[in-house]
Amino acid sequence: MNNLRRKRLLSVVALVFTSFLGVFLILKALNSNLDYFYTPSEMINIEIPDKKRVKLGGMVQEDSVKRNGTNISFKITDFNHSIDVSYNGVVPDLFKEGSGIVAYGLIVDEILIAEDIFAKHDENYMPPTIEISKK
Amino acid sequence: MKNLIRSLIILLPLFGIYFFFNILTEEKFYPGADFRSFEVPNFELSALDIDVKYTSEDFDNEFLMNVWASWCITCRVEHGFLMKLNNDGYNIVGLNYKDNKSDALGWLKKYTNPYSLNIHDPKGSLALDMGVTGAPETFLVKDGVVLVHYSGEVNKVIWDNVFVPIIKENKMFQ
Amino acid sequence: MIGEISHFFTIIASCLFLLSFIFSTRTYQSNHNIEILVSRVFSYGFYFILISFLLYVWLAIQSDFSIKYIAQHSNKELPIFYKISSIWSAHEGSMFLWILFLALWSQLFNINLSKKNILKAPAIGLLAFILFGFLMFLLFTSNPFEVILPIAPINGADINPVLQDPALAIHPPFLYLGYVGFVIAFAYNTAFLIKGDMDINWERVVRPWSLAAWILLTIGISLGSWWAYYELGWGGYWFWDPVENVALMPWLAGTALIHSLYVSSRTKALKSWTILLSISVFSLSLFGAFIVRSGIIDSIHSFANDPQRGLYLLGFSAILITISLGFYAYRLPVLISTNLVASKSKEAFLSINNIIFATLIFAVFLGVMYPLIFDFIYGERISVGPPYYNTIFAPLTFLASIFLVFSVGSLWKRSSQLFFINSALSASILLATLITLYLVSLFNDFNWWFVGGLFSSFLILFRYLILIIYSFYQGNYFNKASAIAHIGLGLLILATTFNASLSYEKVINIKPGETYTAEAYEFTLINFDLINESNYDSVRAKFSVKDINSLNKVFFLYPEKRKYFIRGQITSESAIKITPTKDIYMTLGDQLDSGYWVVNIQYNYLIRLIWIAAAVMCLGALVTFTQSYSKK
Numbered sequence: 001m002n003n004l005r006r007k008r009l010l011s012v013v014a015l016v017f018t019s020f021l022g023v024f025l026i027l028k029a030l031n032s033n034l035d036y037f038y039t040p041s042e043m044i045n046i047e048i049p050d051k052k053r054v055k056l057g058g059m060v061q062e063d064s065v066k067r068n069g070t071n072i073s074f075k076i077t078d079f080n081h082s083i084d085v086s087y088n089g090v091v092p093d094l095f096k097e098g099s100g101i102v103a104y105g106l107i108v109d110e111i112l113i114a115e116d117i118f119a120k121h122d123e124n125y126m127p128p129t130i131e132i133s134k135k
Numbered sequence: 136m137k138n139l140i141r142s143l144i145i146l147l148p149l150f151g152i153y154f155f156f157n158i159l160t161e162e163k164f165y166p167g168a169d170f171r172s173f174e175v176p177n178f179e180l181s182a183l184d185i186d187v188k189y190t191s192e193d194f195d196n197e198f199l200m201n202v203w204a205s206w207c208i209t210c211r212v213e214h215g216f217l218m219k220l221n222n223d224g225y226n227i228v229g230l231n232y233k234d235n236k237s238d239a240l241g242w243l244k245k246y247t248n249p250y251s252l253n254i255h256d257p258k259g260s261l262a263l264d265m266g267v268t269g270a271p272e273t274f275l276v277k278d279g280v281v282l283v284h285y286s287g288e289v290n291k292v293i294w295d296n297v298f299v300p301i302i303k304e305n306k307m308f309q
Numbered sequence: 310m311i312g313e314i315s316h317f318f319t320i321i322a323s324c325l326f327l328l329s330f331i332f333s334t335r336t337y338q339s340n341h342n343i344e345i346l347v348s349r350v351f352s353y354g355f356y357f358i359l360i361s362f363l364l365y366v367w368l369a370i371q372s373d374f375s376i377k378y379i380a381q382h383s384n385k386e387l388p389i390f391y392k393i394s395s396i397w398s399a400h401e402g403s404m405f406l407w408i409l410f411l412a413l414w415s416q417l418f419n420i421n422l423s424k425k426n427i428l429k430a431p432a433i434g435l436l437a438f439i440l441f442g443f444l445m446f447l448l449f450t451s452n453p454f455e456v457i458l459p460i461a462p463i464n465g466a467d468i469n470p471v472l473q474d475p476a477l478a479i480h481p482p483f484l485y486l487g488y489v490g491f492v493i494a495f496a497y498n499t500a501f502l503i504k505g506d507m508d509i510n511w512e513r514v515v516r517p518w519s520l521a522a523w524i525l526l527t528i529g530i531s532l533g534s535w536w537a538y539y540e541l542g543w544g545g546y547w548f549w550d551p552v553e554n555v556a557l558m559p560w561l562a563g564t565a566l567i568h569s570l571y572v573s574s575r576t577k578a579l580k581s582w583t584i585l586l587s588i589s590v591f592s593l594s595l596f597g598a599f600i601v602r603s604g605i606i607d608s609i610h611s612f613a614n615d616p617q618r619g620l621y622l623l624g625f626s627a628i629l630i631t632i633s634l635g636f637y638a639y640r641l642p643v644l645i646s647t648n649l650v651a652s653k654s655k656e657a658f659l660s661i662n663n664i665i666f667a668t669l670i671f672a673v674f675l676g677v678m679y680p681l682i683f684d685f686i687y688g689e690r691i692s693v694g695p696p697y698y699n700t701i702f703a704p705l706t707f708l709a710s711i712f713l714v715f716s717v718g719s720l721w722k723r724s725s726q727l728f729f730i731n732s733a734l735s736a737s738i739l740l741a742t743l744i745t746l747y748l749v750s751l752f753n754d755f756n757w758w759f760v761g762g763l764f765s766s767f768l769i770l771f772r773y774l775i776l777i778i779y780s781f782y783q784g785n786y787f788n789k790a791s792a793i794a795h796i797g798l799g800l801l802i803l804a805t806t807f808n809a810s811l812s813y814e815k816v817i818n819i820k821p822g823e824t825y826t827a828e829a830y831e832f833t834l835i836n837f838d839l840i841n842e843s844n845y846d847s848v849r850a851k852f853s854v855k856d857i858n859s860l861n862k863v864f865f866l867y868p869e870k871r872k873y874f875i876r877g878q879i880t881s882e883s884a885i886k887i888t889p890t891k892d893i894y895m896t897l898g899d900q901l902d903s904g905y906w907v908v909n910i911q912y913n914y915l916i917r918l919i920w921i922a923a924a925v926m927c928l929g930a931l932v933t934f935t936q937s938y939s940k941k
Binding site: 022026027029030032033034035036037038053055067069070072088089090091092093094 | 542668671672675676679683689690691692693694696697700701816817818870878879880881896897898899901902905907908909
Binding site for chain 2: 377380381457458460462465466585592599603605616617619620623626627630631634635637638639641642681682685
């Protein structure tokens with residue numbers, strides 16, 4: 001019985017230890033992979049650390065889309081401020097001036113170098129940040 | 136120890152549910168509603184039925200502005216509630232959005248007209264300036280200032296929870 | 310008129326389910342007649358909801374636009390197939406289908422379960438209660454029968470063309486069938502906990518139902534990923550979108566459940582864990598429904614939202630979870646088996662993998678919840694990127710593969726010989742190491758996940774290959790179902806590893822007459838066709854592609870851009886060329902002023918194998934299902 005008890009105690013200790021380790025590792029992975037979500041107005045007011053990818057949500061500003069080869073540059077606006085975005089690749093079908101989109105990438109010299117551009121499969125879509133900032 | 140585990144099994148999910156409850160009951164969890172106020176932008180558009188031009192100067196009283204179109208099914212659903220509002224004495228201005236004149240007039244004739252007047256915005260230019268992304272959308276306007284912008288169908292629940300508090304607060308439609 | 314009848318039948322069904330539930334609470338008098346009554350009233354309830362749904366399908370086919378939901382989501386010009394699938398294209402109708410499937414599973418269970426089973430009446434009663442709760446949700450917060458008065462519109466709404474797709478139309482039914490299928494395990498085990506008679510053999514009853522649900526859920530998720538791959542134009546098969554994640558959680562929990570059920574039916578160990586899992590799977594399905602339908606999380610797939618719905622779902626889930634977990638906690642002391650798990654026994658390895666699965670579920674759950682918690686506490690919007698999931702899933706999958714391989718050929722309730730004493734195991738480790746080393750140097754990719762993925766997939770494949778060859782040679786018995794399913798897993802790991810390592814994309818500028826060479830292919834843009842269809846215009850590019858590696862064989866790709874007339878929506882139709890090792894995936898971008906077009910070319914390696922592997926896994930589970938069903 002004593003032997004059994006010691007075995008049980010040992011396995012409980014091992015279990016607690018590994019679960020703490022597991023939770024620690026998961027949280028660590030989580031924290032290093034968080035993408036912050038901003039509107040242009042928010043983004044203007046904060047410092048974004050270097051090499052930190054961000055999501056920027058808003059509307060594609062009218063008359064701001066310029067194409068150059070496979071590269072496309074435009075401004076994302078929330079009707080108060082706007083941020084320049086540059087992207088190399090095929091934009092989503094629902095991308096057009098005045099449509100709501102989210103750009104994901106790095107800020108370099110106040111320009112968002114986008115790696116991905118998302119548009120929602122709903123014409124009435126507005127980026128969630130705009131919804132939030134309305135409140 | 137055993138009792139601790141037993142109570143944790145129940146308490147953890149309940150805590151999660153309490154958390155969601157908090158989120159859902161947060162003030163004004165109505166994603167379609169926008170409470171930022173702004174002035175009605177400058178525009179010059181003609182009426183739907185007669186050849187009269189309206190400009191932003193003409194809109195300095197209290198009214199609801201409803202964005203609609205004959206191609207929009209949800210507008211058809213919303214129509215019944217707008218009729219009720221009209222009967223209750225609310226002044227509703229229609230903004231006919233990206234629609235052609237004859238379809239729009241046919242629609243009004245068929246389903247009866249809840250609007251006191253209709254502005255025709257075939258290219259959606261005023262709508263764009265007002266931040267319209269589709270139809271139906273409804274604005275509450277007082278003295279040329281938009282107080283509420285609601286995207287989607289206005290029904291009794293939305294009316295009572297989104298519009299009525301603002302109307303009372305601003306002592307409108309008295 | 311038919312609309313009203315359909316509505317009325319649903320109301321009758323709700324009343325019958327309520328009645329069945331009330332009867333079931335009277336069964337403690339052990340009055341046999343009442344038990345029969347519970348089951349019979351339940352059947353009537355099922356028939357009413359079934360007829361109601363069939364009438365609704367009829368309404369959709371007839372394009373009865375006096376029904377608000379049908380007017381909003383269907384259109385006269387749609388083919389019949391899409392008229393029917395429009396029923397589950399939005400919240401109200403899909404909830405109706407969800408409930409129908411819930412009733413269907415429950416009724417099958419009701420028919421199949423012997424009258425003598427003492428848990429039948431309480432289990433059916435609980436199912437009736439769940440059905441009643443969801444029907445109230447349907448009728449009061451999301452009524453699909455609501456009518457447009459006084460005049461119906463002449464035609465319905467314009468359907469988003471992205472949604473007119475066969476895979477999109479059929480994957481929700483499979484997903485729902487899978488989700489709600491786990492309700493049987495939930496209800497039966499909760500009934501078991503309420504009754505508290507520890508001699509009841511619930512594992513045998515619950516196992517085939519959980520397997521069937523697992524198969525359907527796997528099919529649903531695979532179809533969804535296949536649809537996303539060829540229709541959305543992004544070329545990926547999994548995006549770690551919140552809604553994908555809430556489908557993945559019940560799947561992971563379901564996978565753990567069918568394994569843990571296997572253990573507890575064989576060894577009597579892990580009983581309390583298995584029951585906790587069976588409660589968790591359905592709870593996670595409810596969580597998924599809540600997340601998707603409350604609008605709490607913003608996603609491509611989520612339905613338009615309304616806080617009332619969220620609150621109702623939350624409240625009802627709270628009741629169900631409190632009942633089941635309450636009784637679980639109450640019975641826990643008697644549930645915990647005194648059987649210790651022998652170290653290095655088969656059940657020990659399966660237990661370890663169960664812990665790994667629990668960790669994965671926790672990680673996904675955290676990934677879904679963290680943005681909400683963060684927003685709640687700090688008021689900032691964040692999202693959790695795919696790298697988070699990858700860094701957790703990859704190593705844990707490799708670890709699980711190793712324990713899986715250990716479990717092959719190990720014995721129940723006894724320690725097994727491991728490592729070098731076990732020749733089959735050491736042979737597969739050796740072979741897997743060799744081939745991994747070879748492939749790593751061949752592809753010159755030394756990423757830890759590439760090495761790990763190759764090693765674990767080949768480890769699994771070789772271990773089962775040796776098992777099969779050995780068993781055939783010796784004429785021994787081996788678990789064929791498990792071998793098939795796990796070979797599927799090995800292929801899945803192999804396919805995802807290669808896909809992640811080798812796939813890449815190129816964005817090019819090209820105009821008619823020009824040629825672009827990428828890898829061993831020469832892409833020549835020949836011309837554009839303008840096509841006029843009944844509901845859209847389209848620009849279709851014709852590319853001739855020369856395959857330099859195979860004797861300059863030429864094939865053609867036709868990526869397309871469509872503009873639908875109504876509301877002018879634009880969609881891209883990607884062109885895909887399937888080759889044995891990869892897909893060449895081409896999407897047409899925008900036209901530039903200079904006459905050039907932006908074109909995206911992707912090479913997606915082994916992507917077909919992902920769905921083939923999923924199918925193999927389902928096949929394995931199907932074999933187990935038929936065995937456990939006949940044994941039941």
